[in-house]
Amino acid sequence: MPPKAENKVAEHTPTEGFTPSDVKELAVGNKVEHQKFGFGEIVKMEGASHNPMAVIKFDANGEKRYC
Numbered sequence: 494m495p496p497k498a499e500n501k502v503a504e505h506t507p508t509e510g511f512t513p514s515d516v517k518e519l520a521v522g523n524k525v526e527h528q529k530f531g532f533g534e535i536v537k538m539e540g541a542s543h544n545p546m547a548v549i550k551f552d553a554n555g556e557k558r559y560c
Contacts, residue, residue, distance in 0.1 A: 503553035505531035516560055519547050530554040 507528045514525065523535045525547075533551035539558075540546040546560040 502529065503531060505529060505553075516545050516547055517542075519545075525549060527551065527557075527559070530557055533557075 505528070508526060511526065511528060513528070519525070519535055519538070521535050521538055524532065525535060526532050527549070530549075530551045531553050533549040533554075535547050536550050536556070537548040538545055539548060540560070544560070546558050548556060548558055550556050
């Protein structure tokens with residue numbers, strides 16, 4: 494069995510003045526920046542209104558879930 498491939502993260506340096514958004518203020522179609530994963534777009538919102546989770550497709554790091 495071949496060794497499992499590592500999930501490498503592309504390096505990203507946040508823009509000057511970067512501050513994370515509250516996930517409750519996000520919506521499908523929003524363009525976002527993450528301090529580690531870089532730039533992406535919200536493709537789906539999941540979960541209840543009191544505990545939302547954004548599914549984000551990042552330009553260089555694939556799809557991630559953020560809550």
